[in-house]
Amino acid sequence: MLAMLSVELRKLNRSLAAVLALAAPSLMGAFLFFVLLRGTKPAVWSSWLQASTQIWAYFMLPMSVTALTALVAHMEHGPRAWDHLRALPVPRWRIYAAKALCVIALVLVMTGLNLLVSCAAISAAGALKPLVAPKGAPDLAHLLALNGKVVAAAVLLIAIQLWTALRFSSFVPALALGIGGTFFSVVATNAKEGVFFPWQMPVNMLAGDPARVSTALSLGCGLGLVALVLAVLHLARREVL
Amino acid sequence: MAAAIETEHLRRRFGARLAVDDVSMTVPERAVYGFLGRNGAGKTTTLKMLLGLIRPSGGAARIHGVDIARDRMAAARKVGALLEAHGFYGNLTGAENLALTATLLGAPAREIDRVLEIVEMRADAGRKVAGYSLGMRQRLALARALLGAPPVLILDEPTNGLDPDGIADMRGFLRSLPERTGATVLLSSHLLGEIEQIATHVGVIHDGRLVLEGPLSRLKADLAPEILLRTDDDARARTLLGGRSVSPADTGLAVALRPGEDADQAAAALNQILVQAGLAVFALGAREQSLEDIYRRVAAPAYPKAEAA
Numbered sequence: 293m294l295a296m297l298s299v300e301l302r303k304l305n306r307s308l309a310a311v312l313a314l315a316a317p318s319l320m321g322a323f324l325f326f327v328l329l330r331g332t333k334p335a336v337w338s339s340w341l342q343a344s345t346q347i348w349a350y351f352m353l354p355m356s357v358t359a360l361t362a363l364v365a366h367m368e369h370g371p372r373a374w375d376h377l378r379a380l381p382v383p384r385w386r387i388y389a390a391k392a393l394c395v396i397a398l399v400l401v402m403t404g405l406n407l408l409v410s411c412a413a414i415s416a417a418g419a420l421k422p423l424v425a426p427k428g429a430p431d432l433a434h435l436l437a438l439n440g441k442v443v444a445a446a447v448l449l450i451a452i453q454l455w456t457a458l459r460f461s462s463f464v465p466a467l468a469l470g471i472g473g474t475f476f477s478v479v480a481t482n483a484k485e486g487v488f489f490p491w492q493m494p495v496n497m498l499a500g501d502p503a504r505v506s507t508a509l510s511l512g513c514g515l516g517l518v519a520l521v522l523a524v525l526h527l528a529r530r531e532v533l
Numbered sequence: 534m535a536a537a538i539e540t541e542h543l544r545r546r547f548g549a550r551l552a553v554d555d556v557s558m559t560v561p562e563r564a565v566y567g568f569l570g571r572n573g574a575g576k577t578t579t580l581k582m583l584l585g586l587i588r589p590s591g592g593a594a595r596i597h598g599v600d601i602a603r604d605r606m607a608a609a610r611k612v613g614a615l616l617e618a619h620g621f622y623g624n625l626t627g628a629e630n631l632a633l634t635a636t637l638l639g640a641p642a643r644e645i646d647r648v649l650e651i652v653e654m655r656a657d658a659g660r661k662v663a664g665y666s667l668g669m670r671q672r673l674a675l676a677r678a679l680l681g682a683p684p685v686l687i688l689d690e691p692t693n694g695l696d697p698d699g700i701a702d703m704r705g706f707l708r709s710l711p712e713r714t715g716a717t718v719l720l721s722s723h724l725l726g727e728i729e730q731i732a733t734h735v736g737v738i739h740d741g742r743l744v745l746e747g748p749l750s751r752l753k754a755d756l757a758p759e760i761l762l763r764t765d766d767d768a769r770a771r772t773l774l775g776g777r778s779v780s781p782a783d784t785g786l787a788v789a790l791r792p793g794e795d796a797d798q799a800a801a802a803l804n805q806i807l808v809q810a811g812l813a814v815f816a817l818g819a820r821e822q823s824l825e826d827i828y829r830r831v832a833a834p835a836y837p838k839a840e841a842a
């Protein structure tokens with residue numbers, strides 16, 4: 293399994309997926325930076341970082357997962373690498389399990405980068421315009437835990453998007469699903485049922501109501517892991533023509 | 534000789550279409566087996582079943598006695614494969630692509646240099662595969678199939694995209710492989726001349742059915758030479774020679790000899806019949822048969838014009 297994981301990571305070298313992993317958090321940083329520059333009073337670390345996490349969990353994360361899974365899947369669909377991979381003396385479930393782990397790791401890295409880039413953006417804006425310079429220090433422990441929960445709650449969404457992207461050699465079904473899912477989670481922000489909607493589970497980690505948090509987390513992570521295992525088993529057993 | 538690859542009544546259906554129909558093939562150990570067939574004959578489908586990539590609708594396949602349906606991993610450990618779709622990652626270099634496979638096979642890094650050397654790709658191994666030509670990809674794919682020196686090579690149209698020098702190199706390499714390493718090679722092609730020059734054994738697949746199989750030497754010996762002739766009225770000549778097996782040739786007609794018949798005698802007899810009937814005979818002569826002819830004969834029913842001629 294370690295060999296398979298190392299192979300998956302090496303495939304990312306110079307790939308579009310790697311570019312995306314850097315680009316998405318950078319966009320968030322740029323956005324925060326420019327909004328802060330328009331401010332007129334000192335920034336508050338925790339509220340800005342909380343806002344950054346919220347935008348990330350709400351919109352950027354589902355969209356990034358959509359794009360990332362599509363790109364990672366296309367790396368195999370494009371050159372039709374499945375035949376070669378599946379003919380090797382390697383259990384087939386490992387091919388897909390390694391892909392899933394690799395995607396989750398990338399989402400984790402991107403989420404961490406978002407936090408890092410946001411901190412940098414806030415500091416940079418403060419350095420450029422001392423009026424908005426942040427006061428105090430960010431509560432990093434709280435933010436890390438929060439972001440960890442965001443990623444954990446995203447596992448179901450990742451499983452659904454990854455399965456769709458790997459199952460269909462065209463990127464259309466996966467993109468349609470990802471864009472559609474994110475769209476509905478954005479327009480139906482206030483819907484109570486949002487906790488049951490995979491694309492809205494991550495942002496529910498920031499909800500005020502603890503019941504919402506725990507429901508979305510257990511569904512997103514618990515059901516997500518089950519979905520991931522089922523997806524891997526199905527893909528491994530399926531015939532790829 | 535034991536069989537390196539064996540299939541028993543192998544079948545595969547795609548919807549209503551039987552792509553592979555009751556194929557029982559035997560590839561002896563250390564053979565270079567040419568698997569011959571037209572486009573869509575079922576070569577790739579058969580090879581993919583040997584690799585466990587698609588499931589047979591019926592029948593079984595074994596590699597060195599290991600049933601693929603029962604133990605794909607054990608069978609796969611014995612096989613190196615080159616498939617139609619190479620599946621190289623364009624963002625990685627040739628050497629990096631090979632390294633991925635070597636990692637999964639547990640092959641040492643020096644294997645990569647060894648196989649690159651064989652296909653003469655050392656110089657370009659550091660370039661991204663996205664910039665490779667078709668022939669370079671094909672060489673790299675052969676190199677990858679050779680990683681770990683597997684005892685069985687399954688190659689789907691390995692000379693596809695190679696230039697004449699590349700084809701000659703590959704031919705020489707594959708032909709000498711069984712002797713040097715004890716490996717068995719199964720390669721598919723629709724190029725008849727190609728197979729004739731590489732193979733020790735031949736299997737011809739047509740419309741999903743294995744219509745001919747055996748050592749190349751025996752197949753060729755089995756086939757008597759035939760007489761090629763051209764007249765001013767081939768249709769009438771055909772009627773006149775109704776008692777013989779006549780088939781259309783590139784120019785004119787090809788007349789098969791009867792068992793034991795002498796080619797010169799037959800030529801003289803044919804000439805006499807045609808001339809006596811008032812036909813002008815433009816050309817007439819004996820010709821050794823090649824695989825091309827075997828192929829044309831077994832595949833002829835696919836061409837209605839053969840009947841009309």
Ligand SMILES: Nc1ncnc2c1ncn2[C@@H]1O[C@H](COP(=O)(O)OP(=O)(O)OP(=O)(O)O)[C@@H](O)[C@H]1O
Pocket residue numbers: 533547550551552570571572573574575576577578579723
């Ligand atoms: N995935 C598929 N779905 C439906 N039909 C298929 C599929 N793959 C192959 N076939 C059909 O099976 C038959 C055999 O195809 P196959 O690819 O094995 O031919 P081939 O001998 O390799 O031809 P070529 O020389 O063109 O590579 C063809 O009629 C083809 O249309």
Ligand SMILES: [Mg+2]
Pocket residue numbers: 576577578617689
């Ligand atoms: Mg083919």
